[in-house]
Structures are given as structure tokens and as C-alpha cells.
Amino acid sequence: MDSLAVIVARRKRQDKLFGALGIACTSLGLIMLVVLLGDLMYQGFGRINWQFLTSFTSRRAGSAGILAAWVGSLAVMCITGLTAVPLGVAAGVYMEEYGRKGRINTIIEVNIANLAGVPSIIYGLMGLGVFITLFDFGRSFLTGGLTLALLILPIVIVATREALRTIPVHVREAAYALGATKWQVVRHHLLPYSLGGITTGVIIAMSRAIGETAPLIAVGAVAYLASLPQPAPFSGEFPFVSFEWIESPFTVLPILMFNWTSRPQADFQSNAAAAGLVLIAITLSLNAIAIFIRYRARRRIKW
Amino acid sequence: MATPGALLDVAPTVDRDPIARLVQRRQWTNFAAGSVMFAAAASSIVVTCSIVGILLFESITFFTQTVSPIDFLTDTMWTPQFANPRYGILPLVTGTLVTTFVALSIALPVGTIVAMYLSEFAPHAVRETIKPLLEMLSAVPTIIYGYFALQFMTPLLQKFVPGLPTFNMLSAGIVMGVMIIPYVSSLSEDAMRSVPMLLREGAYAMGANKVHTGFHVVFPAAFSGIASAYVLGVSRAIGETMIVAVSAGMQANLTFDPRQPAETITAYIVQVSQGDLEHGSPGYQSIFAAGITLFAMTLTFNILGHQLRKRFRQAY
Structure with a gap:
């Protein structure tokens, strides 16, 4: 039988050892992140210049650029955002404020939880089957944007619900007591107060969408595109604005990076790294903005 | 969600009453907004149904025309690009x-x-x-x-x-x-x-x-x-x-x-x-x-x- 002092010493040693193991494992993740960024920087930073950002892709790695890809990413994000945000916020408000205890609400809730677990490539297959084959939207910006919108819909809904849930009940009760209808409560109180939380969720969802590759391959994004969205959305002639570009073939940054990654030549690999750097810069700054907004919103509102 | 029935309760019989009209209008907006939001929430079910529906529809055609489900699950070769393709998953x-x-x-x-x-x-x-x-x-x-x-x-x-x-x-x-x-x-x-x-x-x-x-x-x-x-x-x-x-x-x-x-x-x-x-x-x-x-x-x-x-x- 060990003496008490020995047992205590052993147990303290156990704690120290596990603490060290914990730090090691935690750093493993962080080190990987640093190595990943460092590797991208090392391989790709030299390729990033004005020419790279303003040229179309090319068969020669040295003169290839990402113009069509980043404009395409931006255009797809517009369609995705314009679809997913109103739809997701409305659905979130309904579930949190209107249909609280209903049976339908339970079904929708389980359904959204399951949708969030569906692999992204499956959304691509659905986009292929529904938007391209059934609705005949073609392999276009519209199809790509809508597919990603459905993909991030659960994220937007969950974010909206969580933001609404942090608003105390007495805010609602006070508004009702003054004779407001449910819609007025939502419109004048709940939406403004939850704006910070919803915006955070939307930005995180968008940063997820902008990095998605697999579903867009399934709906036929092209890697080799040497034109901006056609016809141009703005023109000097009446009616000045045209939306026909949403039916033209599309490409996005991750697709171009995938195409470059799957080529054997080393020059294309550094192009891929450079495209990856641009992509990761966009993603991480979106995330940083989201964290900042969340922080600001939390500080400003005191119930 | 408001129902159209609730609207009838406040529908004014005296048309000149401004408050009743105001209330009625608000209730209509409330009802319309509620319906729109319900439709948005229900659309998530449409998404699930179309995922399952499309997957089932296309793969049922595949299983009836190209390969039987039993071969699909038991065959050990996946060679769709060959002249004599085999589809074992x-x-x-x-x-x-x-x-x-x-x-x-x-x-x-x-x-x-x-x-x-x-x-x-x-x-x-x-x-x-x-x-x-x-x-x-x-x-x-x-x-x-x-x-x-x-x-x-x-x-x-x-x-x-x-x-x-x-x-x-x-x-x-x-x-x-x-x-x-x-x-x-x-x-x-x-x-x-x-x-x-x-x-x-x-x-x-x-x-x-x-x-x-x-x-x-x-x-x-x-x-x-x-x-x-x-x-x-x-x-x-x-x-x-x-x-x-x-x-x-x-x-x-x-x-x-x-x-x-x-x-x-x-x-x-x-x-x-x-x-x-x-x-x-x-x-x-x-x-x-x-x-x-x-x-x-x-x-x-x-x-x-x-x-x-x-x-x-x-x-x-």
C-alpha cells in the first residue's frame, strides 16, 4: 500500500501530464492551421499581382489569372444571398415566433436538423436534377446560386432563431400590451434587436458558400471561362440594367483552384496556391467581420 | 398565425369608424406576413422532398434499366467507363x-x-x-x-x-x-x-x-x-x-x-x-x-x- 504522499504526488503528476497532452493536442490543430497558411503563402504569394487578379485563365500558367473566377464568385454570392437571406430569416421568424408549439413546427424542426447533416455534394445532385433537368435553368449562375442558397438555408434559419431567442419575453409582452399585432412586434422590435445576430449568421453562411466546390461541380460550373458574365449587367442604353447574365455559364474561385490543382505542372500548382490564398483571405476576413459584429452587438444591447 | 376567422371578429359594420379600419388593416398585414413566413418555413420541407424525390427517381430508373440492386450492392467491380461496364458500389x-x-x-x-x-x-x-x-x-x-x-x-x-x-x-x-x-x-x-x-x-x-x-x-x-x-x-x-x-x-x-x-x-x-x-x-x-x-x-x-x-x- 502506497503512502498518502505518494498517491497525492502521483495524482498531481497525472493532472500535469494530461494538461500537457491537452496543450499538445490543441496546438496540433493550431500548428496545422499555421502550416497550411504558411505553405499557401510560400507556394502562391509570388504569383499574386495585378496581372493575376485581372487576367482570364489561360493554357500557360504564367499568364493565367482569376478574373472570371472572382467576379463569378461575387455574382453567385449575390444570387445566393438574395435567395437564402429572405427565405431563411422568414422561416426562422416563423418557427420562433409563430408556430412555436405546433405539430408542423416539430416536423419542420426535425427536417432542418436533418438538412444540415446532408453532405454538400447531395445538394449538387439535387440542383442538377431539379434546376437543370426539371426547370431547365441550364448550367448557369442562377442554378449555381440557387443550389448554394439551399445549402446554406439551414445555417441562416438556425442563426435567426438563436438571435430571436436571446430577446427577453418582456420586450414582446410590452409591445403586445400596447396593442401591436404580431407582425408589428416582429417588424419594429424583434428584427431590429436581432439584426446583429442574424448578420453574423448570414456572413458565416456566406463564407461557407463561397468556399463550396463540390455542389457546383455537380451543377456544371466550368473551369475554363474566358469571359465575364454576359451580357453585362449595366449598360448605357435603356433599360440600363439587365439580368440576362444569370443564365450564362459560370465559374467560381474554388472551381478554378480545383482545376489548377488537378494539373501536374508545378507552375499551375503555384497558381492554385495563389487562388487558394485569395479564397482563404476572403473566407477568414468574412469570419473576422462576423466575430466583430457579434462582439459589437453584444456590447451595445443591454436588456 | 392569425386566421381569416379572427379578422371577421373585428370587421367593422360601421364603415366610417377609423379605428376599426386601422385595426382591420393591421390584422390583414399581420395575416399576410404570417402566411409568407409560413411558406418560407414550409419550403425547407420542399427542399428535403426534392432531394429524396430526385435521388429516388433517377436511381430507380438506374436500378431497373442498368443494373439490379443486388448486383449494385454485391458486385466488387466499379467500372462505368469500360465497354462492358459493371456497377458494384x-x-x-x-x-x-x-x-x-x-x-x-x-x-x-x-x-x-x-x-x-x-x-x-x-x-x-x-x-x-x-x-x-x-x-x-x-x-x-x-x-x-x-x-x-x-x-x-x-x-x-x-x-x-x-x-x-x-x-x-x-x-x-x-x-x-x-x-x-x-x-x-x-x-x-x-x-x-x-x-x-x-x-x-x-x-x-x-x-x-x-x-x-x-x-x-x-x-x-x-x-x-x-x-x-x-x-x-x-x-x-x-x-x-x-x-x-x-x-x-x-x-x-x-x-x-x-x-x-x-x-x-x-x-x-x-x-x-x-x-x-x-x-x-x-x-x-x-x-x-x-x-x-x-x-x-x-x-x-x-x-x-x-x-x-x-x-x-x-x-x-
Whole structure:
């Protein structure tokens, strides 16, 4: 039988050892992140210049650029955002404020939880089957944007619900007591107060969408595109604005990076790294903005 | 939600009453807004139905016209591009399972230890800084991980594993595991932290140290939450596409050796979608058959996770 002092010493040693193991494992993740960024920087930073950002892709790695890809990413994000945000916020408000205890609400809730677990490539297959084959939207910006919108819909809904849930009940009760209808409560109180939380969720969802590759391959994004969205959305002639570009073939940054990654030549690999750097810069700054907004919103509102 | 019936109660009989008109208008707006929002919420059900419907429709045509479901599930060759194509899903399933296994054998232990460390050992300030940093790992687009696996991890592993081919499941699985760590650690840590302090204090009072308390008190008490974190990790790994498509190879290969190249279900869908697909061709239908297999696998794990959560839920 060990003496008490020995047992205590052993147990303290156990704690120290596990603490060290914990730090090691935690750093493993962080080190990987640093190595990943460092590797991208090392391989790709030299390729990033004005020419790279303003040229179309090319068969020669040295003169290839990402113009069509980043404009395409931006255009797809517009369609995705314009679809997913109103739809997701409305659905979130309904579930949190209107249909609280209903049976339908339970079904929708389980359904959204399951949708969030569906692999992204499956959304691509659905986009292929529904938007391209059934609705005949073609392999276009519209199809790509809508597919990603459905993909991030659960994220937007969950974010909206969580933001609404942090608003105390007495805010609602006070508004009702003054004779407001449910819609007025939502419109004048709940939406403004939850704006910070919803915006955070939307930005995180968008940063997820902008990095998605697999579903867009399934709906036929092209890697080799040497034109901006056609016809141009703005023109000097009446009616000045045209939306026909949403039916033209599309490409996005991750697709171009995938195409470059799957080529054997080393020059294309550094192009891929450079495209990856641009992509990761966009993603991480979106995330940083989201964290900042969340922080600001939390500080400003005191119930 | 307001019903049209409620509107009738306030519908003014005296048309000149301004307040009644105001109320009526508001109730109409309220009803309209409620209906629109209900439609938005219901649209999520339409999404699910169209996913299931499209997958079923195309793969049923595939199973009746091209290959019987029994051959699909038992044949050991997946050679759709051959003159005499064979559609046995098994090689793709083993590819998926092996990469998933490699990824999880990193993500589950490391994720659990990180969660335990952050919840039980780390000071508050450390936890609040580390958690968002770790979550950035899961914010990195997966195509970048694919590039990283092919261009960094594989050359690195080739120094330790002699004869490792350029495309292999090992490096894809390891990188995937790193990507999944924050999914596991974040949710597990939330679960561990929601275990009431009373339980820990009880253990400390009996003379237990932190390791003991962590593994024998906190871990079992938080198990329902931890289990759902694990399940989320599993279904992420099964459904992960770009990492394996880039770095594990695009040749179906029935093997359990992670050093070999092999194609996963997701990578096959990517490979075929890259070409020009004619609607109604066997190639077109085969990606839906592969898709429904994938969908069934992740759904099984999601349901399993739900059951686990119910079974081990502790109420305090």
C-alpha cells in the first residue's frame, strides 16, 4: 500500500501530464492551421499581382489569372444571398415566433436538423436534377446560386432563431400590451434587436458558400471561362440594367483552384496556391467581420 | 398565425369608424406576413422532398434499366467507363469507409482531449481565445485542404512511408481528420461545460484529481452531447468531397489498405460530373445511385446519433 504522499504526488503528476497532452493536442490543430497558411503563402504569394487578379485563365500558367473566377464568385454570392437571406430569416421568424408549439413546427424542426447533416455534394445532385433537368435553368449562375442558397438555408434559419431567442419575453409582452399585432412586434422590435445576430449568421453562411466546390461541380460550373458574365449587367442604353447574365455559364474561385490543382505542372500548382490564398483571405476576413459584429452587438444591447 | 376567422371578429359594420379600419388593416398585414413566413418555413420541407424525390427517381430508373440492386450492392467491380461496364458500389464504399476511419482515428481522440482540456483544465482566457481560432480550421474551404493534402501532406508522409503513391487515402484521411477536429471539440466542450459544477465538486471532495473527475464524472455525464459531436464528425467525414477527390485518387479500388489510392462515393460523383453528362444516360443515373447510397449512409448515422442522444440524456 502506497503512502498518502505518494498517491497525492502521483495524482498531481497525472493532472500535469494530461494538461500537457491537452496543450499538445490543441496546438496540433493550431500548428496545422499555421502550416497550411504558411505553405499557401510560400507556394502562391509570388504569383499574386495585378496581372493575376485581372487576367482570364489561360493554357500557360504564367499568364493565367482569376478574373472570371472572382467576379463569378461575387455574382453567385449575390444570387445566393438574395435567395437564402429572405427565405431563411422568414422561416426562422416563423418557427420562433409563430408556430412555436405546433405539430408542423416539430416536423419542420426535425427536417432542418436533418438538412444540415446532408453532405454538400447531395445538394449538387439535387440542383442538377431539379434546376437543370426539371426547370431547365441550364448550367448557369442562377442554378449555381440557387443550389448554394439551399445549402446554406439551414445555417441562416438556425442563426435567426438563436438571435430571436436571446430577446427577453418582456420586450414582446410590452409591445403586445400596447396593442401591436404580431407582425408589428416582429417588424419594429424583434428584427431590429436581432439584426446583429442574424448578420453574423448570414456572413458565416456566406463564407461557407463561397468556399463550396463540390455542389457546383455537380451543377456544371466550368473551369475554363474566358469571359465575364454576359451580357453585362449595366449598360448605357435603356433599360440600363439587365439580368440576362444569370443564365450564362459560370465559374467560381474554388472551381478554378480545383482545376489548377488537378494539373501536374508545378507552375499551375503555384497558381492554385495563389487562388487558394485569395479564397482563404476572403473566407477568414468574412469570419473576422462576423466575430466583430457579434462582439459589437453584444456590447451595445443591454436588456 | 392569425386566421381569416379572427379578422371577421373585428370587421367593422360601421364603415366610417377609423379605428376599426386601422385595426382591420393591421390584422390583414399581420395575416399576410404570417402566411409568407409560413411558406418560407414550409419550403425547407420542399427542399428535403426534392432531394429524396430526385435521388429516388433517377436511381430507380438506374436500378431497373442498368443494373439490379443486388448486383449494385454485391458486385466488387466499379467500372462505368469500360465497354462492358459493371456497377458494384462496394469499392466506392470501402474507399469512403477507409478515409473516414483514418480521419476519425485522428479527429475523435484529439477532439475529445482538446474538449476535455478546454473545459476542465484551461483558464477562462485561454479557452475564449483558442476556441474561435480552432473553429477557423473548419472555416477553411475544403478545396484548400485538398491542395494541402496533395502538395504538403503526401510528400511529407512519403518520407516516412516508403513507396507511398502520389494519390493515397492515408494523407486524405489525415487532413480530413484535422479539418474535423473543431467539429468534435467544440460540441463536446459545450456538452462538458454544461455538466453542473456540483458533480465535479462532489468528485473533488472525494479526493479525485482533475483527470479522474474529467473521465469518470464529466465525460459520462456529458456523453449524450459528446456522442452527437462524434456522429456529426462521422457524417462530415463520409460526405467530405474535395479533399478525397483531389488527393485520394479517382480509381475505384477495393482495398482496406489506407496507403493505396482509391475512389470514394463523393469523388466518383465529382469525377463523372466534370464531364459532359447527357440526361438519362447510365452515367448520369449512376451518380444518383451513388448519391442515394451516400445519403442513406449519412442518414443512418444521423438517426443513430439522435437515438444515442435520447438514450444517454441526463437530466439534472
